[in-house]
Amino acid sequence: MDFFPAALQLTAIFIFLTGVLSLAGLLTWVERKQSAVMQDRIGANRARVFGLRLFGLFHILADALKMLTKENFIPKNADKFLYQIAPVISIFFALIAFAAIPFGDVLQIGGYQIPLQGLDINVGLLYIFSMLSIGVYGVILAGFSSQSNYSFLGGLRASSQLISYEIAIGSSIIGLVMIYGTLNLNEMVRVQGRYFWGWLPAWGIVVQPAAFFLFLTAAIAETKRIPFDLPEGESEIVGYFLEYSGMRFGLFFLTDFLETILVAMLAATLFFGGWQVPGLAGDGFHFANAAWPLPSIAVTLLGVASFACKTVFFCWFLMTIRWTLPRFRYDQLMRLGWTMLFPLAMANIVVTGGVMLLLNR
C-alpha cells in the first residue's frame, strides 16, 4: 500500500471522528437549548467568557471542566476493576462502531482511490449491530459492579431491554437487506442511487417505509433515551450509573449521545441514501432536461455534505422525539418490543419476499 493514499484516508477518518466527537459534545448543548426552545424557555445561557455568551455554547466547556475536576467516587464494596472499566467499554464500542459508516463515496485524487470509510467490510451492518450489542456490557457491568441496588436494577433493565430490541432492530432491516442484496454499507448506499420512473430516488424509505418506523423505534430503544430510558429511569432508580461521578459518568453520558449520532447515521445510510444527493450522478447533476457537470472531487464532497446534513437532521429529529414523548412503563416496553415490533418486522419480511417474488416473475 502506498503511503500517500493511506495518509489521505487516515486524514479523512480523523476528520470524520473529530466531527463525530464534536457533534456529540454539541448535542449536550443542543439538548438543553432545543428543549428550551420547544418549551418556550431560554435555556442555559449563563456561562460567559470575556462577556461573550454565544447562545450558551460555553456550557459545553463548563460541563467538561466540571466533569474533569470532580471527585471520581468509587463505592466501598464495588468491584474496583469492573467499576472502572465499565464506562470505557461503553464508550469504546460506541466509538469503534463508527468505523463501518460510509461517510462519502470513493474519493478520487490524482489517480488514487480513497474510500471515505474506516472499515470497508462486507458485513458492515452486522459489525455495527454487534458493536452496539457488546456496548451493552458496559452498562450491565456498571450496574453489576457498583454494589448498589438501584444501579443493579438499572443494569438488569438495560440487559433485558437491549436484548429484546436487538431482535426487533435486527429483523426490521432484513427486508432492506433482501432488496439491496448486500450487507456492505457502501454497496447499500450505491444501490440507493437508482431512480424509480426517472425521478424518485430508490431510497430505503421509499422501498421499505414500514421497516423505517420499526427500525427507528427499535434504534431509539437501543440508545436508551426517552421514551425508552428505563435503564436510566431518572425519577425512580436514577439508573445504572447511579454511583458514578466525574468523567466516568461523563463517558456514559457521551456514549448516549454517540449512540444517538450512530443511529442518526444508520438511519441516513440505510433509509435516506447515505451520501447520495438526488439528481447527482458521478459526473454532475442530471435533471429531466438539464445537466450541470461537476468534477469528481466536488461530487464526492457534496456527498459528504449531504451525509452530514442528513445526520444532523436525524439528530434533531431524535431530540424532538426525546423531548416530546413520555416514558414507557416497563411492561409496555416489553409488550411493544415483543408483541408489536418483532411480529411486524417478521410480517414485513414476508410481505417483502412476496412482492419481490411477484416482481421478479
Place this chain on the structure above:
Amino acid sequence: MATIQVQRKQLNFWERIYLPEIFRGLAITSGHFFRNLLFHGLRAFGLKQFRGAVTIQYPEEQRPLPLRSRTRHRLTQREDGSPRCVACMMCETVCPALCIYIVAKEVPDPDIEKAPASFDIDLGKCVYCGFCVEACPEDAIRMDTQILDIASYSREGMMYSMDDLLHPEKHANRILVDPKRP
C-alpha cells in the same frame, strides 16, 4: 365508603396504533420549536415585540409583585427624614415571632414626645404576617418595598437596624419604592 367510577376514555383505532398520535405530538412540539426559533431570530435582528420565550431572567429582571404582597419592611419618614415611629411598642407587642426590638427615647417636640432610639428587626425570625403594619397607629412601618431577595451569610446579617429600615435601598438589588413616599 363512597366510590367514584371514573370513566376512562376508550381509545379509538388510530389512537391505539400510536403512530398518528406521535406525529401529532411531534407537530405540536416542532411547531413551538420553529415558531420560537423564528421569534428569537426576529428579536436578534432588533424586532423587540417578538418574544420566543416566557422566561423572566430572575436576578436581572423580576416579575412585578401585586401591590399588597408583604415584602421586606421599611420605616416611613417625616418631611425632615426622621422616622414617623413614635415608639408606642404596638408592633413589638403584637409581633408573634418576637422579632422587633425597640428602644424608645424622648424628643423635645410636644407633638411627638417619643421616638425610637433604635428599631431592629430580626428578619431571620420574621414570619411576614404583617401584624406590625396593621397595629401601627402612625403608618410608620410598611411592608411594601417589593424586596424579596433577603439573604445573608450569618444570623447577625439578618438583623436590620433602624437605618437599614429607613433606607431599604441600601440592601436591595434594585429600588421599586421611593422611601420618602408618605
